[in-house]
Amino acid sequence: MSPKLKSALELTGIYAIFAFMTVIILYPIVWAIGMSLNPGQSLYSSSIIPENWSLEHYKWLFTDPRSNYVTWYKNSMIVSGCAALFSVIMTSVVAFSFSRYKFVGRTSALYTFLILQMFPVMMAMVALYIFLHLVGLLDSLTGLILIYVGSQIPFNAWLVKGYLDTIPRELDEAARIDGAGHFTVFWRIILPLAKPILAVVALFNFMTPLFDFILPSIVLNSPENYTIALGLFNFINDQFSNNFTRFTAGAILIAIPVAVVYLFLQRYLISGLTAGGTKG
Amino acid sequence: MSQHQEQEQLTSYQKKMNPNVAMVLSILLAGLGQIYNKRYMKGISFMILEIAFILATFDFLWLGLWGIVTLGTIPGVDHSIYLLVYGIVSLILIAFAFMLYIFNVRDARKQAILLNNGWQPPTFKQAIKNSYDKAFPYIMTAPGLVLLIFTVVFPLLFAIALAFTNYDLYNSPPRYLVEWIGFANFTDLATVPIWQNTFISVFGWTIIWTVVATSFQIVVGLILAVLVNDKRVKFKKTIRTILILPWAVPGFVSILIFAAMFNDEFGAINRDIIIPLIGGNGLPWLTDPTYTKMVLIMIQTWLGYPFVFALFSGVLQSISSEWYEAAEVDGATRLQKFKNITLPHVLFATAPLLIIQYTTNFNNFNIIYLFNEGGPAVQGQNAGGTDILISWVYKLTFDTNNYSMAAAISLIIGLIVSVFAFFQFRRTNSFKEEGNI
Numbered sequence: 001m002s003p004k005l006k007s008a009l010e011l012t013g014i015y016a017i018f019a020f021m022t023v024i025i026l027y028p029i030v031w032a033i034g035m036s037l038n039p040g041q042s043l044y045s046s047s048i049i050p051e052n053w054s055l056e057h058y059k060w061l062f063t064d065p066r067s068n069y070v071t072w073y074k075n076s077m078i079v080s081g082c083a084a085l086f087s088v089i090m091t092s093v094v095a096f097s098f099s100r101y102k103f104v105g106r107t108s109a110l111y112t113f114l115i116l117q118m119f120p121v122m123m124a125m126v127a128l129y130i131f132l133h134l135v136g137l138l139d140s141l142t143g144l145i146l147i148y149v150g151s152q153i154p155f156n157a158w159l160v161k162g163y164l165d166t167i168p169r170e171l172d173e174a175a176r177i178d179g180a181g182h183f184t185v186f187w188r189i190i191l192p193l194a195k196p197i198l199a200v201v202a203l204f205n206f207m208t209p210l211f212d213f214i215l216p217s218i219v220l221n222s223p224e225n226y227t228i229a230l231g232l233f234n235f236i237n238d239q240f241s242n243n244f245t246r247f248t249a250g251a252i253l254i255a256i257p258v259a260v261v262y263l264f265l266q267r268y269l270i271s272g273l274t275a276g277g278t279k280g
Numbered sequence: 281m282s283q284h285q286e287q288e289q290l291t292s293y294q295k296k297m298n299p300n301v302a303m304v305l306s307i308l309l310a311g312l313g314q315i316y317n318k319r320y321m322k323g324i325s326f327m328i329l330e331i332a333f334i335l336a337t338f339d340f341l342w343l344g345l346w347g348i349v350t351l352g353t354i355p356g357v358d359h360s361i362y363l364l365v366y367g368i369v370s371l372i373l374i375a376f377a378f379m380l381y382i383f384n385v386r387d388a389r390k391q392a393i394l395l396n397n398g399w400q401p402p403t404f405k406q407a408i409k410n411s412y413d414k415a416f417p418y419i420m421t422a423p424g425l426v427l428l429i430f431t432v433v434f435p436l437l438f439a440i441a442l443a444f445t446n447y448d449l450y451n452s453p454p455r456y457l458v459e460w461i462g463f464a465n466f467t468d469l470a471t472v473p474i475w476q477n478t479f480i481s482v483f484g485w486t487i488i489w490t491v492v493a494t495s496f497q498i499v500v501g502l503i504l505a506v507l508v509n510d511k512r513v514k515f516k517k518t519i520r521t522i523l524i525l526p527w528a529v530p531g532f533v534s535i536l537i538f539a540a541m542f543n544d545e546f547g548a549i550n551r552d553i554i555i556p557l558i559g560g561n562g563l564p565w566l567t568d569p570t571y572t573k574m575v576l577i578m579i580q581t582w583l584g585y586p587f588v589f590a591l592f593s594g595v596l597q598s599i600s601s602e603w604y605e606a607a608e609v610d611g612a613t614r615l616q617k618f619k620n621i622t623l624p625h626v627l628f629a630t631a632p633l634l635i636i637q638y639t640t641n642f643n644n645f646n647i648i649y650l651f652n653e654g655g656p657a658v659q660g661q662n663a664g665g666t667d668i669l670i671s672w673v674y675k676l677t678f679d680t681n682n683y684s685m686a687a688a689i690s691l692i693i694g695l696i697v698s699v700f701a702f703f704q705f706r707r708t709n710s711f712k713e714e715g716n717i
Contacts, residue, residue, distance in 0.1 A: 150431030
């Protein structure tokens with residue numbers, strides 16, 4: 001067999017694998033889109049290519065008085081937005097202290113963070129439930145945000161600290177010689193340089209609450225407080241086959257913007273993770 | 281002469297500072313040692329702090345400590361769980377106060393020694409500035425720390441405490457009291473047949489699930505990354521985008537869609553693929569544990585490989601082509617190049633993140649619960665056929681309200697997870713990067 005033929009055969013094999021993967025990847029996605037365009041509500045009578053397609057489910061989500069979809073969407077945006085914002089503030093401040101200062105308790109705090117970030121929040125769900133009940137934040141978005149912001153600190157503090165350690169200290173020393181205080185160094189020197197990793201933290205902490213199902217299901221119990229994941233799950237949880245087409249319509253409306261953002265940002269996500277992750 | 285006398289007076293007056301006296305005094309009451317050292321402002325503010333702390337929290341601490349020891353004595357009046365919560369909060373407060381106290385004692389002793397060596401105490405203004413410099417990292421970390429304590433540390437301590445009680449549906453306050461029962465939950469897990477059976481099968485499946493699903497993810501991701509990286513492949517960007525798509529779709533949406541597709545009766549897999557191709561009534565995807573397990577692993581591979589793929593692609597592009605050229609000169613085969621150049625590069629750069637993949641899957645509640653709620657049910661055990669430890673904990677907590685057993689299993693999960701943590705970060709170099717201020 002000539003090397004040229006061999007190479008051509010190999011290449012064909014590689015493309016065949018890609019074609020196969022493409023089918024596996026796209027099939028569920030296309031199927032879901034097809035489902036959402038089926039006029040009926042039952043899964044049984046629906047097909048991937050609907051005979052008479054319609055947008056009635058999308059219309060229902062936004063116009064029907066029984067639909068809470070817009071509220072859920074809004075709740076999710078509030079929770080995710082606040083979680084991302086406060087996470088960035090808290091984490092950058094903590095990571096800055098750990099990266100640039102020597103203080104009593106620093107090493108033990110770092111070790112504690114290391115161990116804490118390994119424990120899933122879920123392990124302590126009973127306690128969280130009782131705690132929120134005690135302080136009266138059960139069934140409120142505030143309680144949910146507090147837990148998200150608090151529980152991300154250990155992991156992200158490590159991530160950001162790893163990144164900050166790579167920023168030369170000569171920069172802050174130079175600024176200090178010029179008379180900059182602690183805050184000025186943080187605000188004017190460190191923060192602008194740490195933007196890439198902070199973007200990663202923001203994105204992660206925006207996405208996690210958006211897709212999280214378990215914590216909202218513990219904390220929230222009135223439908224007008226649901227986040228989108230919880231609301232959509234309850235669409236199909238009660239009568240699975242009855243509302244499935246409606247669920248797909250709602251799911252697609254959240255999946256598309258998220259997918260677009262991810263595809264644009266994945267390069268930065270990966271570089272941020274490897275930069276902080278391998279060194280930290 | 282008078283100057284000389286004054287000098288003598290000053291030295292003799294300074295010699296009087298006995299570090300041990302300062303230490304003992306500050307143990308007796310915070311700030312006394314500082315006053316003995318003639319640092320009046322500091323001493324008085326320490327004293328006020330201590331007295332205020334004692335006055336403000338004494339009743340609460342007393343109740344909390346009494347509560348955590350007894351868990352209440354009168355059924356219907358004392359609420360054991362609240363008492364336990366107060367107890368843990370008291371312990372956290374006491375730990376903090378204790379740390380401050382140690383600081384105060386060490387400070388008194390250190391300053392007495394410094395004064396003896398002729399150190400001039402800073403002026404008031406200078407002292408304020410110094411303490412601001414010293415306190416800055418604490419001020420910066422304090423809000424995060426407080427939040428962390430209430431949302432992570434406190435719940436974990438509570439879960440640990442709960443594992444040693446008998447808190448369940450039949451034993452719940454305010455009607456009944458909860459009691460400390462030592463390791464009884466753990467011995468139950470090991471000896472009572474139904475718990476033992478369930479624990480062994482759930483634990484076994486959790487390990488298989490973690491190892492197999494994660495390894496699949498990594499292998500598929502690696503193969504695809506290497507293939508796309510091949511020089512001859514065209515349209516790399518488009519192919520990468522398609523391959524990353526499953527990562528971009530929100531996980532809970534994909535899982536629920538898969539759950540519908542694999543539905544035994546109306547799912548697309550049975551209706552459109554299995555029955556037309558193989559015939560029969562379709563496969564029992566959601567009603568037979570073995571099939572459900574297979575599907576779960578396949579779905580997790582679908583969901584998880586893109587992250588690994590993206591990670592590896594990034595590393596592969598950064599490997600210098602000189603390595604490969606040098607290997608070609610030496611006549612290395614493709615397999616040799618892969619084994620000796622590609623693999624070490626890729627694994628070295630991504631090892632910590634790959635380990636995180638394993639721990640994530642170990643606790644991957646979402647896919648197990650959303651796909652089939654841990655089901656199908658299996659005889660002879662009180663967890664579903666595909667429940668992993670964490671979803672079993674969820675069910676014990678919210679379906680059967682067996683809180684103490686759920687906490688005991690959580691504790692076991694925690695122990696396993698800490699072993700992972702130890703291995704992952706043993707070689708980390710973040711500790712070597714000391715702060716320098």
